[in-house]
Amino acid sequence: MSEGEFKAAVQEGNLKKAALIAQKMMKSFGCFHIAVVGNAGSGKSSFVNAFRGLGDDDEGPAEVGVVETTMQPTPYSHPENPNVFLWDFPGIGTPNFPSAKFELTVACYKYDFFIIITDTHFKDIHASLAQKIREQKKKFYFVCSKVDKDLDAGRRKKIYSEARILQQIRDDCKTHLQRAGVNDPQVFLLSNWQSDKHDFPLLKETLEKVLPYHDTRQKLLNISNQTLQEKKEAMKKTTWKPAILSGGLAAIPLPGLSLVADIAIMVDCMRDYCKDFGLNxxxxxxxxxxxxxxxxxLKAVIKSPLATEITIDLVLTLLSNAAGGGVKYLSFLGKNFIPVLGSLISAHVSFGATMIMLDNFIRDLAEDTQRVLAKALGEEEKKSK
Structure with a gap:
């Protein structure tokens, strides 16, 4: 599979094929191993479960308990990419996994990235772990996994500020790590029980950028954006054909003919364009x-109407508004339409309205296709330019 094949699939509007090619290219890097390490009871297993979107009682989670339950490093697949593994480690410094064994594991095994976890505050052992990892020229993040306990304690005080408490924890963590020799540490504060709050979403987003398939995915999305822009410009050069037909019919002095012709031309064109972009x-x-x-x-990121939503009433309303320069579909979809017919009588207005409407629609379909591909490939939606 190649970038050229991906571009051709996007150009054809074959989004399934484009996604298949992208998936194969993104998986071609092989496996990527993330070690989750820290002291016993720091919440390593619960973190792995939360990251994977599982509760401790769901099927297939990392085992958790009030005593040390992980006896050896255990892999769990990433929730979105089976080639990425999160390894749940035993507590560092315990009889099952003394520090010397950890150092040997870091040096000899193929862990690519490390997440160093604490449930309270970072100590010298965490800084020492970071130094050993850095010696192997590997990268790491620090995670404080139980900030909900600090916040609960803060609520018992007369004056409570969640932002202030979190900032105090963050400053304290960074200060201690810097004193222990860790320069510019990246610290994420979160609760294993609230994966949508605090720094958990930011950690996922930041970690995503270090995964090897991130650059491949971003490159493919850049290719798709360029391809869709080229396709948009090429298609816009053809809108004069239905516009001329519409304008020509408008000049025929038969009552209602222009309106009927405009509707038929627009409905057919817009539905065909949806199919051409793969948005049917x-x-x-x-x-x-x-x-x-x-x-x-996937449909939730689409802002223009789908083929099944392109109706006579929608076209009538959009045509009557197109001459004003711009179309906002959401203000029309799902409502009762009262089209303004007077502006559609003139051949000049009919030609102009058809051109504007089709050009705008093609532009919006190109942007929607890019959003759909980004969503399909796991990228957060970004505003198209």
Whole structure:
């Protein structure tokens, strides 16, 4: 699979094929191993479960308990990429995993990245772990996994400020690590029981950028964006054909003919354009199945109407507004339409309205396709430019 094949699939509007090629290219790097290390009871196993979107009682989680439950490093697959593994380590410094064994493991095994976890405050042992990891020219993040306990304690005081408490914890963590010789440490404060709060989302986003497939995915998304821009410009050069047909019919002195012709031309063109970009229901269903996501989630990032939503009433309303320069679909979809017909009588207005409407629609489809591909490939939605 190659970048050229990916570009061709995007150009054809075959989003399922584009996603398949992207998936194979993103997995070609091999496996990536993330070691989750820290002292016993620091919440390593619960962190692995929370990161994977599992509760401690769900099927297939890392084992947790009030005593040390992890006897040897155990791998668990990343929630979105089976080639990425999170390794749940035994507590460092325990009889099952003394510091010397950890140092040997870091030096000899193929862990690519480390997350150093504490449940309270970072100590010299955590700084020592960081130094050993750095000696192997590998990278790491620090995670304080139970800030909910500090916040609960703070609520018992007369004056409570969550932001102030979190900042105090962050400053204290960084100060101690810097004193122990760790320069510019990256510290994330979170609760294993609230994976949508505090620094947990930021940790996932930041960690995503160090994974080897991140650069490949970003490069492919850049290619798709360029391809879609080229496709948009090429398609916009063809909108004069239906516009001329519409304008020509408007000049024929038969009552209602222009309006009927405009509707038919626009409905057909817009539905065909949806299919050309791969934004019809059949294509989106196939894409969703390919990437293992819900079709509804892919459709949620689409801002223009889908082919099934392009109706006579929608076209009438959008045509009557197109001459004003711009279209906002959400203000029309799902509402009762009262189209303004007077501005559609003139051949000049009909030609202009058709051109504006189709050009705008093609532009919006290109942006929607880029958003759908980004969502399908696991990238957070970004505003198209």
């Amino acid at each position: 229901s059949e294509s989106l269903a196939a894409l969703a199945k390919q990437v293992g996501k819900r079709e509804e989630d």
